[in-house]
Amino acid sequence: MSARKTKKSTGPSYGEAAARLEEILGRIEDGEVDIDELSGLVSEAAGLVTLCRDKIHAAEVQVKTITEELERDADPEADDDVPEDAPPEWTGDGRA
Numbered sequence: 001m002s003a004r005k006t007k008k009s010t011g012p013s014y015g016e017a018a019a020r021l022e023e024i025l026g027r028i029e030d031g032e033v034d035i036d037e038l039s040g041l042v043s044e045a046a047g048l049v050t051l052c053r054d055k056i057h058a059a060e061v062q063v064k065t066i067t068e069e070l071e072r073d074a075d076p077e078a079d080d081d082v083p084e085d086a087p088p089e090w091t092g093d094g095r096a
Contacts, residue, residue, distance in 0.1 A: 014055045017048045
């Protein structure tokens with residue numbers, strides 16, 4: 001069974017947030033934004049940048065966790081071929 005968990009997201013997805021950031025940036029660069037609207041868009045963009053950073057960090061943590069689990073799961077299989085009376089350095093438990 002998969003270790004992945006599904007949870008409901010309350011905010012936009014990473015793709016949606018990035019697309020909205022692109023839209024805001026494009027409007028600002030094209031001079032389409034009234035000065036009265038600018039501060040609101042900049043504030044929205046800052047929130048979206050934070051959201052994207054948080055999602056990237058969460059993905060990095062999840063990938064690291066999964067790869068560590070895979071490495072941990074692979075190690076016992078490799079140790080099965082080591083005799084019980086093998087020196088500690090054969091099992092990776094050796095202390096210098």
